[in-house]
Amino acid sequence: MASASEIVVPISSQKHDPAWNHCLQVRSAGRTKLKCNYCHKLFLGGGIHRIKEHLARHKGNASCCPKVPLEVQVAMQQSLEGSAARRKKKLKLADDVTKAIPIQAEGGEVDPAMMQFPDVINLGIVPVEVKEEGVSSKPPEKGRRKKIRYTSPPLQFSPIPLQTSALVSDVGKTTIGGITNKEQVYMAIGRFLFEAGVPLEAVNSAYFQPMVDAIASAGPGLGTFSYHDFRGWILKRSLDEVNNTLEQYKATWSRTGCTVLADEWTTSTGKTLINFLVYCPEGTMFMKSVDASHIVASADTLYELLKHVVEEVGERNVVQVITNYSEIHAAAGSKLSETFPTLFWTSCASQCIEAILEDIGKVNAIQEVIKNAKVITGFIYSHALVLNMMRNHTNGKDLILPCESQAAMNFITLKNMISLKENLRTMVTSSEWLASPYSRKTVGMLVTDLVCSLPFWSSCVAIVRITEPLLQLLKLVESSKRPAMGYIHIAIYQVKQMIKKELLKKSDYMTYWKIIDSRWNAQLPCPLYAAAFFLNPRFFFSIQGDVSNEISSAVLDCIERLVPEANIQDKIQKELSLYKSSSGDFGRPMAMRARNTLLPAEWWTTNGGACPNLMRLAIRILSQTCSTRGFERVHVPFEQIHNHRMNYLEHQRLCDLIYVHYNLRLQQRQILRYKPFDPISVDNIDVVGDWIVENDLFSDDADHANWMALNQPVATQMLPDYANDGEIETFIAGIDDDVIQGVGKNMEDDCDTKEDDDIHDGTSFT
Template identity: 25%
Template sequence: MDSASASAGSGSGSISSSSQTNAVDTNNPLWSYVTKLEKLGDHGGNTLWQCNFCSVVKKSSYTRVRGHLLKLSNGIGPCKNVTKEVLATMKKLDEEAKARMKENEPKKVPLPPSTRSSGFVLEGYETKKQRTSGSRSETISPVEKAFDRGKRDQLHAEIARMFYSGGVPFNLARNPYYVSSYQFAANNPLSGYIPPGYNLLRTTLLQQEKTNVERLLQPIKGTWREKGVSIVSDGWSDSQRRPLINFMAVTEGGPMFLKAVDCSGDTKDKYFICDLLKDVIEEVGPENVVQVITDNAKNCAGAGLLIEGLYPNKSWTPCVVHTLNLALQNICAAKNVENNQVTYDECSWITIIADDVSFIKNYIMNHSMRLAIFNDFVPLKLLSVASTRFASVMVMLKRFKLLKTSLQTMVISPRWNSYREDDTGKAKFVKEKVLDDIWWDEIDYILSFTSPMYDMLRICDTDKPCLHLVYDMWDTMIEKVKVAIYRHEGKRHEDSSTFYEVVYAILVDRWNKNNTPLHCLAHSLNPRYYSDEWLHEGPSRVPPHKDVEVARERMKCMKRYFPNSADRSKANMEFANFSSKAGEFGDSDSIHDRYAMDPKSWWVTYGASAPLLQSVALKLLVQPSSSSCSERNWSTYSFVHSAKRNKMTPKRAEDLVFIHSNLRLLSRRTRQYMEGQTKMWDIAGDAFDTFGDVGDLEIAQLSLDEPELEAVVFTDDGDDGEIGDEAMED
């Protein structure tokens, strides 16, 4: 019985009219012995089929069809109606197909034997040396060199083609994990190796890597009890408008992503947020947590107070960067309302300047011809700054100041004067403003008196420990603002200034809402603020133990840390010795090093005589003061939830962000992070697209502690993009 008769025989009556005639498949010839009923999926996958001999209906791939017909143990029952003659015919067809497929496979030309690796070496990374026999010379022959060079060139081309076809950001080439993967492949030949596919990457390997990252994070978690942890949280909505709240644990070593919670369908009031924070605190360990940092929203503030009630020795700390940004908004975008009339009268001119700059920027960028003229005259790009970004007005004005000369050259050029294709009134307005010296003087003045606020915001908008610096920075910032305003107005220090009084009132009001007992205790434990050098830097400076406000708030915090009166008395005595430089703290080296030595190092060196106070100091002196790391983490979520990935489930996205964020944390702790071509490989963030227009950079995902980022990342000179020392200077 041949295949034709078999097809026409059994089962023909039971097959519906929708059955198709099987096309001849030379690589899979046994398909002709079954009838395909339905193809599932567009490419590969399973097919619904019916055996032409026994009429059994199955859903499987060709492998199971082959096992059924050839009576193999491939996880499917054998066909009992196949005769020996037909079985022999099918086996012959199967063997011929195998031989044909093997003949058509690409030929693998073996590399000549060599004592060295393929030469795929990247600075900063060691390659694995292959063992060689002692009889072979280590000198590579010209033939071998030519052979290796050809293979390397082909591999380079294959890798480049992957980048170009997939729109992969070029910054990936600086990723050490990209480098190590190819080095491993080059040093460990795996014949016939096929990279992991779509499903394997998003399921099994993803979970394996998450487990691996959790294991690598254990040494960091082991330091939490001694160094303390800050729980940092922020909210966001993904591309499908699902509300998410993320939680990070920040230590001296950097921010660790813990989890993100999908809050869809929940009322995000203070009780709900408090419950989430409580779960995270219990997960991290209440004994390890120093503070909880959130933004200044009313529900977050309420949740923070509830947490302080549940955990008396924990503090809720409002994000100082949010506080500074709100102060800048009050000054640079004053609202014209009845109870804000004085502020509006004094500050509305700043809003007018900011609106002018925004209009000029939009006028140039929103038309291709005008933008082309601009690009011919201006070496830098205009920034499209998100209005929600910290200090957005300052960032925009700073960029315009850099472009002043180029903008003036542009508007007096013949090309600008001859361009009359749209509203000449707007073009005239732009020209008048750009050539107006008084207008530029006002921009200079805004940048001058807001510079201390911007500088403080930059310092705090990092993951670096600065909780112990905030109190002094705020006082110093207000003094510098006064100096800038009085210098511009030509007034003496004792004179009054209505404009300064308005600015001062805004800054003090914001500080009163931000200041906490924890700030005061951390300030009091910084040995630098007791040194003669620091006290002589300003006429109004006093040591923390002589500041009434600081002392009052410090005592509140001491009661939280030491609820037992005996322990508190001992801790207070230790503080008395520390602040008055008595006992062991009166040592000449201890006094001398208070000003110059890092506060934490000072306590490690000289604090043994005050064990209770030393334990608190070593925790507080390494804590952050902002939730910026949590906010920057949303750029990673935005990257994961891009348009190409918006079908991803929240759980899988969370796992990706967990791995993505924490691998970067681990990488930054290695020596290689500051060396070679992979130096600071992750500084560009996630949102830089190979095909994107880097000129219209939306800096909402960038931290203000990276002011030279644009010059570092967006190079056109064809080099490797390595970051020079000058780029790291503040």
Template identity: 50%
Template sequence: MESELQPVPVSPQKRDPAWKHCQMFKDGDRLKLICIYCGKMFSGGGIHRIKEHLAGQKGNAATCPRVQKDVQLLMRESLVGGKVKRKKHKTAVASTNLNSIPNEIDTIFSQSEEKAGFQLIAAPGTIADYFSLLPSKEEEMPDIDSDNRKREQKVEMTSSDRRKRQEGNSSPPPTYPNAGPVDNLNLGSTKGEDAVQKAIGQFLYDIGLSLGAVNSIYFQPMIDAFSFERSSFKTPSYHDVRGWILKKSVEEVKSMVDQYKETWGRTGCSLLVDDWTTGTGRVLINFLAYCPKGMIFLKYVDASEIVRSTDALYGLLKEVVEEVGVQNVLQVITDSAEHYVVAGKRLTETFPTMYWTPCSARCIDLMLEDIGKFDWISEILENAKTVTRFVYNHALVLNMTRRYTNGKDLVQPALSSSATNFATLRSMVDLKNNLQAMVTSQEWMDCHYSKKPDGIAMLDVICSESFWSSCSTIVRITDPLLRVLRMVGSEKRPAMGYIYASLYRVKEAIKKELVKKKYYLAYWNVIDHRWERQLARPLHAAGFYLNPKFLYNIEGDVHNEIMSGMLDCIERLVPEIEIQDKITKELNLYKNAVGDFGRKMATRARHTLPADKWWSTYGGGCPNLTRLAIRILCQTCSAKVFKRNQISLKQIHHYTTNRLELQRLSDLVFVEYNLRLRQMQLQKDKESEVMDPISIDVCDIVEDWVAEKHPVVGDVGSPEWTALVQPDANTALPLSPKDEAESLVEGFGDDEIYDGVNDEEDTESQDHEEA
């Protein structure tokens, strides 16, 4: 019986670049090396044999068929460098009086070793020395866009600024005499750019900051500013960053927020209420305002003592509405918990010109969660997880899988755990052929992991056609809901004009997939249950009616539910009776496409312009209706903003009874939150960067897909992760091959979707089908 291979960590003293591209195992008393690309096992020849294998050098080892081109070139250079090094050593022994003069041979060898990341060089003595390794201002300096230049001009400190700052601080920046010099940190393992990047990495590790900080749009401008300043730059002190720098940042962010507020008179705004519980059990409520120009953070409140009291919660909501301006707020969006429902209804009684609506993203997520509880669906999800858990817990298997899927990851982190379940299932269906090609390859058969019980279980799942057939059905049922979830949480366009049509299309897609009423009705009931209890709001119906893309594609008369919602919005959002009557008359002009609404340009623009822009362009003949339409169509449907782990809870929301420090921390939250929101706004036209599925940053939503059910005790700290090939920068598979809004255009003539099916009709229908 073949003995079990035990992984052996590679000693730090082993500096040959080939060690990064193989794994070492102990087989009894012998050591064996395995190529991480093709899985070939070497029982002799040492690391040199592996290097020849990767370099494709014929002779002692077969060429690796799957090695990456850049790795192959690196191995070839290393082999050449080794020969040069030996020759250089002989020359040095013969000519000891010349050993202080660098020569071309030194340069050739250092380049080959430098690329592998193992050459030891003297570390710079100061931080300024690191920046001296960057390109000069005149050489190879990347262009900076106008926004960055403006930002740099604002934060640039003149000599007079420095004098004022020093005069404001009675004491100089603190020094730390016991701190060791920077070169003691052994940062300089490579030259130039690598040294700077390593210094940044160790700074992030030291302060415990999320490694996702490097994705910030403010990160590169900071590095650019450093490189411009070069050695003359002096790092800010602790008192600087919490003093004058924070003060100036607060002023700049408040100026930005004021620009957003200036647009509320025309477009109105949605007040978003997002509460969450910290690790210590405190309940914090964040208040934000949304308008087409962007989303801004207003403030946060520690509501630990009042959140369950509907009276206190109502009072808090009322206070914030008054601060924003009752005339500006069209709706207050909160969670759908019972205490919010009660407080929200009281709020609309107090302010009859606005709505309370539950968060659409949360409601749709609950629909997905309910669908995932169906027995046959939960069973398929569990089978799929046996594949991903095995893949994402073994470096060699994960590297192999990513090669066969061309760098695409199986696990796709989404907005929630439920969304992640179905997004990952869709990803696996798209990569079905790639996975089957992998597990039927000779490489997999030769891999020792294929003989393990979990490896055999994975093979059974991937080769099961019934599994894939069920997966495809689930994907066709849930993919429309996933697209709606992404749309309501998107910054690309206000979602109010699309949510109603989207839910119609979801039910239509399920009916088309399952055909028979007795099959699709179960899923309709899940959707209707959440829709009727939470999402059936007049604003959503009015958003559908006022979107020309949808209204002019209705087959037959407008459904009563839609028309009733439109009229309700007129009565509630427009308190003046004279204006209400004018809007009612203008509705007929819009419905019948009279005047500018019927122009050929307007007809073409229904499908190209955003709905609010369409009204701005062609609604001049109906000014009262146009104003109302723009205010409704410019609103969002969701109160969910971004992952909470992006806000540093421990420090920013730390409890303190000191009035001054509490005010400072509130300002710090204000700045940080709004800078994050600004970053989202600037990146809204880009696909969001997907985190590595095994990253701790997404563990809360992917844990069930990547964590072993029964992890081996004492296995933590194994060096196997170092064999992982770095994943692509963005491995996401798109949720839809086209823009979600473009797939909503066709007719809306299915009355069954509007009305649903009552129990008596359902019973008669099933009896008829069975007969």
């Protein structure tokens, strides 16, 4: 640091030598001096080169710095060695070119004796020299009167063969014509990722290409990056940027309300962590991660944790708190609702739907079909030759598609395999397959039989038709573009009706209705869902007559809980009559047309001005999500911040780092439109599971497995949840007036499942 008698002089942006990052330029007693950042020694002369020697601990021209960090010392040593090598190479190059120029004899003729050129003068790539500040690059010869300018000869350019042993410093050099060898750039990035152990999935980040572009635009002389820079001012500035974005989210909470999400999960070491997030239509923000290993064992301790988070967000902003479902969570949620009478506790709809899919996957006949399908995919994805063959026949398409839910993976994969059925049949009947050794192996013959089996494919089609409505509902619930609150009450009825239309026989479809009801009715009844159905103009104005008492009571429950002021409650009661009768602005032709086109909350914002109190309540209800799903947690070191053997200051820094890390991921979820996907990647193993692992009974040729024989996959792109709008819109559009009438008046056909037969084994669809 500069003393009181010293004035720090800003360092010019034109000074690119890396040593400038480790010293100060100060003015004292009328003289400009350089000062070491570590030992604070002042240098009156010698320029930045002497500072560099000081930091590199080179004895001779400067004293050695006693406090320089090791990584800085090594960087300065490398910089000095590089400068010396560049000077030596330049001198040699100048000498070689000088010898190659014919010298004119007296009289203006060229002396023939001087025209003996070397057989080959390969100037190769002439590097662009970056002069080291404070060090003259002039050759040591004295008395030179004329400076000769040398240029590259007009040679035809051919790319340099890739040298895997090339140093990273070679990347900055340019080829003839100023073109950088891209392979060297890729190799430099690869070496960094491999040596540092960075997950290769990092290149999928929405921020990766902007980083590369920023480095490229800076050009030569950007300088080295400091470990302390990233831990210091860069992290601080990133924290400020993230907080600025999140402040924009927070500014909307008073209008739209927000939902506190308790994303609970278990680590590989058995710890139970809860990541707390806050959802609003503007975006989802990550608050903090809590080690709840002992907290979730007691309803009282879990309640205290939830209470603290609600107070931190602001009781007036919170519409609901969503957690896992269990007796302990339900008890804690009930107590939380008593403490805060202006919010609701609900359980996660995504987890409920996934539990339904898991139960359906356990039906005997369905379980058998999935097992056979895994034999096909496990065999194909375990052998490079067969996988290349399959991709050739499917035009690069994979059997396994990206999916965030392990429970949904079974049925998404079956659906995709059906779409590629003919391609698989062509493959197993091709001469290439018949000539391969795999077609004669036991598992190879089994795969051939399955791919050519009509009953197998018929069963796959039946399973997909049963589960497709649930998959569409799962996408709706997890959509970050369309809040699901206005649709979830009717959506489960729509799912059941679609299954009924598919199976027809009551003894068949009741098997799946019972599975759905056993999960849905136990976990998800909530006044918010019914009130949101009532306030969604798409559904309410399709009901002929009065709604059921269940829905009317739910609306009143929401008014009493979410609007504590009695006078505002009375105003809402009066404004409800205008909504029910479609009076005033609600009855305008454009308002009626917009019922099916605008999102419910947007419709109220546009047309609810005559009923301001009801409009505010409707917007707060219809703007909420139904799922705790945040973003994938892989490669985020949540567990590390719960290590109590850590310096307090470093723990604060690590918490801020993870705060920035996860919030950038949440923002990336809305930025990123495409994501490359490789089914066999270890990054996807938690979801893909045993779909890409061959059965051990058939693994008799593991010695032939070689990933280097694989053709590079076609860039399969994964669209995030908001890109599935087509399927979501199809699902919503399929909700007809009969279903709306049934839901509105609580008249579901065959809803009494208690009197039906016992659950069947589900074999009828085969």
